Amino acid sequence: xxxxxxxxxxxxxxxxxALLLVFVYYPIVENxxxxxxxxxxxxxRPVFVGLDNYRTAVEDPIFWRALRNxxxxxxxxxxxxxxFSLVLAAVLEEFVHQRLRGIxxxxxxxxxxxxxxxxxxxxxxxxxxxxxxxxxxxxxxGLESWQHSWLGEPGTAxxxxxxxxxxxxxxxxxxxxxxAIQRVPREFYEAxxxxxxxxxxxxFSITVPMVREMTTLITILTISGAFLVFxxxxxxxxxxxxxxxxxxxxxxYRNAFLNDDMGYAAAIATVIFVITLLIxxxxxxxxxxxxxxx
Amino acid sequence: MMTVSANANARAGAVPAATxxxxxxxxxxxxxxxxxxxxxxxALVLAVLYPLLWMVFSSFKDNREVFDSPWGLxxxxxxxxFAKAGNxxxxxxxxxxxxxxxxxILTTVLVSAWAAYGLVRQKIVGxxxxxxxxxxxxxxxxxVALIPLFGLLQNLRIFDTYWALIVxxxxxxxxxxxxxxxxxxIDLSPEVDEAAKLDGCTAAQTFWRIIxxxxxxxxxSAALLQALFAWNEFVFALVFVSNGDLKTLPVGLMDMQxxxxxxxPVQFAGLTMAALPMIVLFLIGQRQFLQGLTDGIGK
Numbered sequence: 011x012x013x014x015x016x017x018x019x020x021x022x023x024x025x026x027x028a029l030l031l032v033f034v035y036y037p038i039v040e041n042x043x044x045x046x047x048x049x050x051x052x053x054x055r056p057v058f059v060g061l062d063n064y065r066t067a068v069e070d071p072i073f074w075r076a077l078r079n080x081x082x083x084x085x086x087x088x089x090x091x092x093x094f095s096l097v098l099a100a101v102l103e104e105f106v107h108q109r110l111r112g113i114x115x116x117x118x119x120x121x122x123x124x125x126x127x128x129x130x131x132x133x134x135x136x137x138x139x140x141x142x143x144x145x146x147x148x149x150x151x152g153l154e155s156w157q158h159s160w161l162g163e164p165g166t167a168x169x170x171x172x173x174x175x176x177x178x179x180x181x182x183x184x185x186x187x188x189x190a191i192q193r194v195p196r197e198f199y200e201a202x203x204x205x206x207x208x209x210x211x212x213x214f215s216i217t218v219p220m221v222r223e224m225t226t227l228i229t230i231l232t233i234s235g236a237f238l239v240f241x242x243x244x245x246x247x248x249x250x251x252x253x254x255x256x257x258x259x260x261x262x263y264r265n266a267f268l269n270d271d272m273g274y275a276a277a278i279a280t281v282i283f284v285i286t287l288l289i290x291x292x293x294x295x296x297x298x299x300x301x302x303x304x
Numbered sequence: 305m306m307t308v309s310a311n312a313n314a315r316a317g318a319v320p321a322a323t324x325x326x327x328x329x330x331x332x333x334x335x336x337x338x339x340x341x342x343x344x345x346x347a348l349v350l351a352v353l354y355p356l357l358w359m360v361f362s363s364f365k366d367n368r369e370v371f372d373s374p375w376g377l378x379x380x381x382x383x384x385x386f387a388k389a390g391n392x393x394x395x396x397x398x399x400x401x402x403x404x405x406x407x408x409i410l411t412t413v414l415v416s417a418w419a420a421y422g423l424v425r426q427k428i429v430g431x432x433x434x435x436x437x438x439x440x441x442x443x444x445x446x447x448v449a450l451i452p453l454f455g456l457l458q459n460l461r462i463f464d465t466y467w468a469l470i471v472x473x474x475x476x477x478x479x480x481x482x483x484x485x486x487x488x489x490i491d492l493s494p495e496v497d498e499a500a501k502l503d504g505c506t507a508a509q510t511f512w513r514i515i516x517x518x519x520x521x522x523x524x525s526a527a528l529l530q531a532l533f534a535w536n537e538f539v540f541a542l543v544f545v546s547n548g549d550l551k552t553l554p555v556g557l558m559d560m561q562x563x564x565x566x567x568x569p570v571q572f573a574g575l576t577m578a579a580l581p582m583i584v585l586f587l588i589g590q591r592q593f594l595q596g597l598t599d600g601i602g603k
Contacts, residue, residue, distance in 0.1 A: 022422020037449035
């Protein structure tokens with residue numbers, strides 16, 4: 011009876027735990043197993059093939075291109091969503107009058123609340139050579155030679171998608187930085203001013219070190235987001251033209267549900283899993299080391 | 305960067321002069337700096353808003369205006385475009401999105417609040433393990449689970465139903481939502497619980513009658529963030545629902561785009577109808593939105 015009583019408190023966490031184990035943890039473990047089989051949606055029995063699916067990946071040039079595209083996505087996003095956003099947040103906080111500051115924050119955040127699908131389709135119209143504003147703007151400036159069929163050419167498709175993603179996310183990370191900056195005690199800035207430090211100096215000597223926690227967090231979120239990117243690419247190019255904008259997520263989707271090679275898709279999923287795991291682990295490592303430092 | 309410092313000096317110049325002399329910049333440079341910052345901020349506002357305004361304006365135009373006067377206002381307000389977009393599927397997708405989003409808000413918030421209260425106030429054997437599993441769940445990505453879930457949902461016979469999405473949206477958001485609500489509950493005074501207990505409330509009664517109402521602000525934040533997530537979710541909605549009548553907005557719009565092709569104004573109208581609810585919801589619930597966002601990310 012006492013044993014029963016001790017376990018009775020599990021009634022609180024049981025619903026959450028059951029959903030989590032069945033729909034989040036089990037599939038991820040199962041995916042590791044499936045990646046060792048050759049198997050498709052209709053085959054009666056999966057055939058064990060060991061690491062063959064991973065060998066396929068290593069020898070698949072599109073897999074490597076996808077990985078490279080994810081990396082380019084991550085690096086570009088870091089520049090804009092961490093670097094630029096931090097500067098933007100600091101400018102908003104230190105430079106803009108209070109009332110206007112609120113309005114600007116709201117405006118910059120708006121793209122983050124519309125769905126990626128809507129933003130993606132909207133930008134594919136913007137890039138469209140027939141009706142799009144981008145080519146027309148370039149034409150009006152006399153830059154006809156810069157005009158492109160942005161999503162239709164292998165050289166520009168990936169960058170066009172990345173640009174859309176920055177448009178959507180800069181305001182979001184800037185708001186997070188604003189919150190972090192607001193937590194920095196005002197006295198620090200006043201002391202710096204009395205010592206004759208200008209705003210640039212204050213930014214580098216106070217703001218940057220004081221919001222380091224948030225910077226780490228946003229860096230982690232941005233990098234893992236870049237390796238999980240799917241929706242943007244699916245809506246705007248579906249990985250084309252000629253696989254030039256393929257990323258790991260879309261390549262997985264294509265193999266699973268269009269090429270019907272579930273085993274290979276599961277192997278790609280495992281690669282994504284390992285990458286996100288490493289990113290997560292590095293976050294824990296960084297925050298732990300910092301705690302010791304302090 | 306130059307611009308920021310130049311203005312800083314301009315401001316500092318108003319403070320007693322002696323301390324600021326050594327960094328003072330020439331006046332023309334200071335005003336040039338602040339002009340550049342304002343131009344930058346203004347350009348960013350334009351870059352953010354212009355595509356959205358173009359979307360709204362274009363949804364009132366006819367095809368010729370879309371081509372001939374992309375920068376201009378629509379000649380007249382053609383509400384018919386919205387009716388056409390609605391008939392082309394937007395209304396159905398919209399309804400589906402509302403159903404899936406509201407159901408998953410209810411389940412996610414209740415299950416998470418229930419678990420959070422247990423973790424904060426009830427002594428749970430192995431509570432540490434539960435927290436660990438929740439924390440790990442924060443890092444696991446939907447994409448990785450996609451292929452096994454395909455089979456699992458078929459075996460559970462919920463593939464291609466609303467339930468597939470509701471269950472997944474709940475399961476994948478429980479970790480975040482539980483941590484969000486837990487952080488708020490930790491700050492509540494335990495005396496409330498004790499008083500309720502003295503009055504003869506069971507733990508469950510305390511939860512429903514006292515704790516939930518007290519947690520209202522964070523529950524609103526949690527609900528708004530779940531709304532944002534579920535309304536915009538794409539991967540699961542793409543893979544686990546193939547019946548055109550059950551598709552949610554993000555996937556339905558993509559379908560519609562390939563169906564309507566060059567009926568541009570109707571396409572724009574569809575996008576506008578999909579984007580507006582979230583923008584309006586955000587403008588109304590801005591404070592709770594940001595509160596939840598920063599609480600969730602900060603703790």
